[in-house]
Each structure stands twice: as C-alpha cells, then as structure tokens.
Amino acid sequence: MAKVGEVKLIGAWPSPFVMRPRIALNLKGVEYEFLEEKFGGKSDLLLRSNPVHKKIPVLLHADRPICESLVIVQYIDKSWPSSGPSILPSDPYDRAIARFWAAYIDEKWFPSMSGIARAQGEEAKKAAIDQVAEGLSLLEDAFGKISKGKPFFGGDAIGFLDIALGCFIGWLRVTERTQGVKLLDEAKVPGLAKWAGRFCADGAVKGVMPETEKLAEFAKLIMGKFKAPPPQ
Amino acid sequence: MADGGEVKLLGFWGSPYALRVIWALKLKQVPYDYLEEDLPNNKSSLLLQYNPVHKKVPVLVHHGKPIAESLVILEYIDETWKQSPLLPQDPSERARARFWAKFADEKCMPAMKAVFCSEGEEQQKAVLEARETLKTLESGLEGKLFFGGETINFADVATGYIGFWARIVEEITGTSLIDAESMPSLDAWSKRFLELPIIKECMPPWDKLIELNSGFLKMYLASLK
Numbered sequence: 001m002a003k004v005g006e007v008k009l010i011g012a013w014p015s016p017f018v019m020r021p022r023i024a025l026n027l028k029g030v031e032y033e034f035l036e037e038k039f040g041g042k043s044d045l046l047l048r049s050n051p052v053h054k055k056i057p058v059l060l061h062a063d064r065p066i067c068e069s070l071v072i073v074q075y076i077d078k079s080w081p082s083s084g085p086s087i088l089p090s091d092p093y094d095r096a097i098a099r100f101w102a103a104y105i106d107e108k109w110f111p112s113m114s115g116i117a118r119a120q121g122e123e124a125k126k127a128a129i130d131q132v133a134e135g136l137s138l139l140e141d142a143f144g145k146i147s148k149g150k151p152f153f154g155g156d157a158i159g160f161l162d163i164a165l166g167c168f169i170g171w172l173r174v175t176e177r178t179q180g181v182k183l184l185d186e187a188k189v190p191g192l193a194k195w196a197g198r199f200c201a202d203g204a205v206k207g208v209m210p211e212t213e214k215l216a217e218f219a220k221l222i223m224g225k226f227k228a229p230p231p232q
Numbered sequence: 233m234a235d236g237g238e239v240k241l242l243g244f245w246g247s248p249y250a251l252r253v254i255w256a257l258k259l260k261q262v263p264y265d266y267l268e269e270d271l272p273n274n275k276s277s278l279l280l281q282y283n284p285v286h287k288k289v290p291v292l293v294h295h296g297k298p299i300a301e302s303l304v305i306l307e308y309i310d311e312t313w314k315q316s317p318l319l320p321q322d323p324s325e326r327a328r329a330r331f332w333a334k335f336a337d338e339k340c341m342p343a344m345k346a347v348f349c350s351e352g353e354e355q356q357k358a359v360l361e362a363r364e365t366l367k368t369l370e371s372g373l374e375g376k377l378f379f380g381g382e383t384i385n386f387a388d389v390a391t392g393y394i395g396f397w398a399r400i401v402e403e404i405t406g407t408s409l410i411d412a413e414s415m416p417s418l419d420a421w422s423k424r425f426l427e428l429p430i431i432k433e434c435m436p437p438w439d440k441l442i443e444l445n446s447g448f449l450k451m452y453l454a455s456l457k
Contacts, residue, residue: 078323
C-alpha cells in the first residue's frame with residue numbers, strides 16, 4: 001500500500017488523459033494527492049517533472065515522474081500488482097489487441113474528435129463528425145469481439161481499453177450537445193452506448209468523470225478564449 | 233522451440249517499422265516465415281485481411297492470429313518469448329523505455345519527414361525543429377552507451393531506426409540532422425547500435441534504401457504539382 005504523500009498526480013479535472021491514471025489508481029485502491037494545474041499556465045513542478053512534453057498527466061511516485069497517460073496506466077498496473085484486478089488482460093494476445101485499439105484511439109480517433117471543434121463551416125464540420133462516427137463504428141465492432149458478451153472491454157471489470165476510450169465519454173457528450181448530433185447513438189453503436197453508461201457508473205470512474213454540464217461550461221469558456229479543442 | 237510455421241511476419245524491406253520487429257525476433261532467436269509485401273501499390277489480400285484497420289506492415293501472425301502496429305508487436309514478442317528480455321523488470325525503467333519509444337515515433341520521425349518533404353526556407357526551419365527533437369532523444373540516453381545502459385533494451389530496438397533514417401534524409405536532402413559535435417552521445421549511440429552484429433545483418437543495403445526513398449520523394453513532389 002502506498003504511504004501517505006508517496007503518490008501524487010499532476011493534472012486537471014477536465015482532461016480525459018488525466019482521467020486515465022486517476023481511474024487506474026482508483027481501481028487499485030491507491031490513495032494519491034491530486035495536484036491540480038490551473039488552466040492557462042504550467043506550474044514549475046510540471047515543467048520540472050515533464051520537461052520533454054510539459055503536459056499533464058504526470059505521476060509522481062516517491063518523487064519519480066512518469067509521463068504519458070497510457071504509460072502511466074501500465075506503470076500503475078505493474079507497481080501495485082496485488083491490489084485490485086489486473087488492468088491489462090492476462091493473455092499476451094488479448095494485451096496486444098487492447099494496446100492496438102488504444103493506439104488507434106490516441107493516434108486516429110482522438111485527433112478526429114479534436115477536428116470537430118477546429119472545423120470551419122458546415123461541410124467541414126459534417127465531415128469531421130462523420131469521421132468520428134466511423135471510428136466509433138469500428139470500435140463498436142471491436143467491443144463486440146473483445147468483450148464477448150461481458151460488460152466491459154476488460155470483461156467483468158474495467159480494463160486498459162475501457163480506460164483508454166472511456167475517458168472521452170464526457171467530451172463526447174459535450175460534443176453531442178454543442179453540435180446537435182448523436183455520437184453514442186443507441187441505434188448505430190448499441191454496444192458502446194450501453195457500455196458508456198456502465199463505465200461512467202463504475203465506482204472507479206464516478207468521482208473522476210465530470211458531469212456533462214460542468215464540462216460544457218468549461219468548453220464554452222475555452223472555445224471563447226482560444227477557439228481550440230479540449231485540453232490534453 | 234516453436235517452428236517457423238507458427239510465426240509469420242508480413243513486411244516490406246524498406247520499412248523501418250518492419251525492421252525493428254525483425255530485430256526483436258532475431259535477438260530472441262524466434263524462427264518465422266517472412267512474407268514480403270509489394271508496396272506501395274500492390275498490397276496482398278492477406279495483408280488487407282490481417283490489418284483491415286490500417287492496411288499496413290508490419291503484421292505479426294502467431295498461431296494464425298494477427299497483431300498490427302510495430303510497438304504493440306514488440307511488446308507481444310517480449311511477453312511471449314521470454315529469452316533475451318527487451319523490457320526491464322523495474323516498472324519505472326519500463327515506463328522510461330516506453331516513453332522514449334513513443335517519443336521517437338511521435339516527434340523525431342515526423343520532424344524528419346517534414347525535412348524530407350520541404351524545400352528552401354521551410355526546410356531550414358524543419359531542420360532546426362528536427363534537430364531539437366533529436367537533441368531531446370539524446371537526453372533520454374542520459375550519457376550511457378544504450379538506452380538500456382551497458383546493453384540494448386526495448387527502447388534501443390524501438391528507436392534504433394532513427395539513427396539510419398536521419399542519415400537517409402541527410403544524404404537525400406543535403407541537410408545535417410545528427411551532428412557529431414552538438415549531439416555526440418546520440419551520434420555515437422546510433423553508430424554503436426547499427427554496428428551490433430544482429431542489428432547490422434538485418435539492415436537492407438544502403439544504396440537500395442537511398443534509391444527507394446529518393447523515389448518516394450520524387451513521387452511526393454510530383455503529386456504536389
């Protein structure tokens with residue numbers, strides 16, 4: 001068990017990437033100090049702990065920094081192996097599949113999500129939204145194959161891929177609201193639509209996933225200031 | 233020992249991503265059947281079947297089950313064949329190795345591609361940016377012989393391609409990316425890594441790599457007009 005003060009996480013409540021290690025720590029029952037970055041600036045601690053990217057999240061374990069959200073999640077899984085369920089699947093092939101889709105989410109799907117806010121004009125917006133929907137369709141397919149009828153990608157409990165995708169549910173809901181579209185559409189992606197509800201209701205996620213209302217207000221604030229996509 | 237029929241690798245001789253998978257398989261002495269893809273225009277139906285999402289090489293097929301994305305494949309290889317481990321045991325060292333593997337792919341390579349695909353003032357700017365990323369990669373070495381310390385580890389196998397890719401770009405574009413004076417540690421590491429016998433014997437012939445990538449550049453520039 002971690003000693004008090006031994007585990008700190010530098011982050012910010014709206015960031016889906018920050019949510020990832022928070023959920024992982026919750027799954028492992030590890031207590032941590034949440035060091036919240038103020039929007040618009042970067043603390044000295046952040047700049048010292050992540051000089052390469054200067055980005056959140058950063059995990060500090062006994063003052064040792066670990067960067068990159070999914071690298072942190074794997075670190076948490078390895079460091080507290082006997083606490084809680086294994087976050088990564090036990091079978092190497094299942095692990096490879098989970099990592100494959102996590103890479104897809106970060107390298108292809110999330111950029112298409114950001115693309116919606118950046119799109120100028122109706123046509124570009126529609127194209128961006130279609131891209132996100134296409135991605136969700138692929139992920140729906142993956143969910144069917146990977147979950148094999150169980151509630152999560154990880155099976156009975158939340159796992160690596162659930163965390164990798166689930167962290168974006170809040171922002172997906174904000175996008176649905178601001179763009180007037182349905183993305184987690186029960187008709188088009190029924191598996192994911194139900195999974196999203198289960199994910200957000202899970203004990204490890206509940207305190208960490210911001211309410212859509214709060215996120216929407218935050219989105220308005222930053223769109224107004226920067227006309228930029230959600231913070232990373 | 234598994235027979236070669238159990239492991240297949242779909243690759244392309246000019247792909248650095250396929251090459252690093254080959255390095256991993258060779259380091260662990262895992263026998264495999266190699267299937268050369270006729271890229272870029274003639275992808276096999278097998279490739280499209282095994283990697284429908286990206287339609288790219290490399291794809292590793294083990295017991296008939298496909299795995300795509302070279303870093304994902306490297307992790308799978310390390311977990312499945314335990315001899316000559318690539319990832320260290322310590323969780324924070326593992327995190328460090330993964331961090332630099334990601335960094336090379338996400339920052340160094342795109343920056344070098346930008347040098348490759350630009351001209352004049354734009355290229356000069358791209359060179360400066362690429363050198364920044366390489367200088368940062370160098371900081372990951374922490375003055376050691378390899379990312380793994382005295383011997384190579386996951387990060388060396390994953391990022392080793394940067395060493396020769398930079399020199400391909402340098403030769404074709406006439407720019408300087410890994411400079412021995414300002415990046416002595418990275419320069420030495422790249423040469424040291426590429427001289428390792430197993431690494432060296434897998435390298436495609438240099439003149440063919442230059443010819444291939446010069447060809448790509450011509451096609452790319454032609455497509456802009």
